[in-house]
Amino acid sequence: MLTRGEFLLSLVATALESGRIWAEAPAAGPPPAAKPELPTDGAGDFARELAALRARRPVPVSDRLRRFSARYASFARSRWDVGSPAYGPRGSFPEEPLPTGSAVRRGADAGSIELVHRGQGTRQGRADWPAVTRQLKQAAQSFGAALVGVTRVDPLWLYAVDRAGGPVQLPGGLTTAVVLALEADDEADAPPSTRAAAASRPAYVRMAAAAVATGRFLTDLGWRAQPSVNDTALSIALAVDAGLGELGRNGLLITRQFGPRVRLCKVFTDARLVPDAAVTFGVRKFCALCAKCAEDCPSGAISRGEPAWEGPSRLSNPGALKWYVNGEKCLAFRRANGNSCDTCVRSCLLNNPAG
Numbered sequence: 440m441l442t443r444g445e446f447l448l449s450l451v452a453t454a455l456e457s458g459r460i461w462a463e464a465p466a467a468g469p470p471p472a473a474k475p476e477l478p479t480d481g482a483g484d485f486a487r488e489l490a491a492l493r494a495r496r497p498v499p500v501s502d503r504l505r506r507f508s509a510r511y512a513s514f515a516r517s518r519w520d521v522g523s524p525a526y527g528p529r530g531s532f533p534e535e536p537l538p539t540g541s542a543v544r545r546g547a548d549a550g551s552i553e554l555v556h557r558g559q560g561t562r563q564g565r566a567d568w569p570a571v572t573r574q575l576k577q578a579a580q581s582f583g584a585a586l587v588g589v590t591r592v593d594p595l596w597l598y599a600v601d602r603a604g605g606p607v608q609l610p611g612g613l614t615t616a617v618v619l620a621l622e623a624d625d626e627a628d629a630p631p632s633t634r635a636a637a638a639s640r641p642a643y644v645r646m647a648a649a650a651v652a653t654g655r656f657l658t659d660l661g662w663r664a665q666p667s668v669n670d671t672a673l674s675i676a677l678a679v680d681a682g683l684g685e686l687g688r689n690g691l692l693i694t695r696q697f698g699p700r701v702r703l704c705k706v707f708t709d710a711r712l713v714p715d716a717a718v719t720f721g722v723r724k725f726c727a728l729c730a731k732c733a734e735d736c737p738s739g740a741i742s743r744g745e746p747a748w749e750g751p752s753r754l755s756n757p758g759a760l761k762w763y764v765n766g767e768k769c770l771a772f773r774r775a776n777g778n779s780c781d782t783c784v785r786s787c788l789l790n791n792p793a794g
């Protein structure tokens with residue numbers, strides 16, 4: 440039986456075949472040619488694979504794109520960016536008690552944890568990479584991942600600096616990422632609410648556990664691995680490259696199986712796992728017609744217009760042809776609302792609800 444998302448996409452496909460949906464209008468702006476930026480190990484194979492990856496990427500990028508600063512991640516700004524809507528202590532919901540105590544929310548908040556497990560595998564050379572890739576994906580699924588994809592790491596997706604302002608540099612040779620998508624099951628507590636905010640925290644713990652266990656699996660095989668949750672690199676961009684889904688108007692990864700209702704983590708490794716190809720299954724064309732998330736967004740942060748090469752606020756990293764979310768408006772709303780929202784997940788027409 441088709442999921443709700445698959446059913447909607449099949450409608451789009453039918454409409455496209457019959458010519459009832461217009462082709463996406465080309466947006467004004469620079470040509471989508473990304474300047475090659477090679478990793479420090481300079482491997483020739485990697486350079487070729489990176490060029491191929493960029494050539495088939497469904498979201499075009501231009502020379503203007505630069506690595507993004509993790510200092511501008513919303514929760515990092517609460518510590519330093521005086522004058523930003525995110526600055527200062529994070530909000531609370533005094534009118535509604537936490538369901539299982541504040542420890543659930545504070546103690547289990549692993550979203551900002553810098554994972555310390557960095558495997559020291561010493562193995563080098565060739566292996567049966569298709570077989571290793573299959574084993575690794577099975578292992579990651581047993582550790583809690585609903586979806587697993589592999590990609591070479593485009594250096595453009597690494598943060599320029601971390602949340603503390605320090606440089607981000609992957610160790611040489613860690614040019615592959617295993618991207619894990621965990622099904623988010625916390626939407627039963629409708630956001631924005633205290634219950635939803637609390638329920639999201641254990642989800643971050645599950646992400647951290649899955650990433651560390653997957654990294655450990657690789658190091659046990661002899662390869663190096665560095666697990667990561669929200670740190671080090673842009674998870675959504677890596678997930679698109681790894682074929683887990685497409686980028687939606689709401690700025691989130693839209694998967695076939697769950698829509699945007701996933702949480703992402705990744706493991707960087709020097710294992711030359713077989714990369715997956717980016718996928719397109721109609722999301723971009725569907726979003727061009729839909730815009731329900733933009734209608735429902737309580738802060739008006741989601742674009743109702745065409746994809747553009749730059750966004751409306753300083754949180755927008757220009758140089759990709761996409762729908763930009765106004766991070767300042769989103770932050771201001773979440774701050775006033777006690778730090779939670781996620782309406783753009785729940786309201787998405789491609790969201791496949793849990794249960």
Ligand code: SF4
Nearest residue numbers: 736769780781782783
């Ligand atoms: S989290 Fe809420 S305010 Fe922010 S973009 Fe999504 S719907 Fe809008």
Ligand code: SF4
Nearest residue numbers: 687726729730732787
């Ligand atoms: S709700 Fe937004 S992200 Fe979801 S399908 Fe519609 S336009 Fe795309």
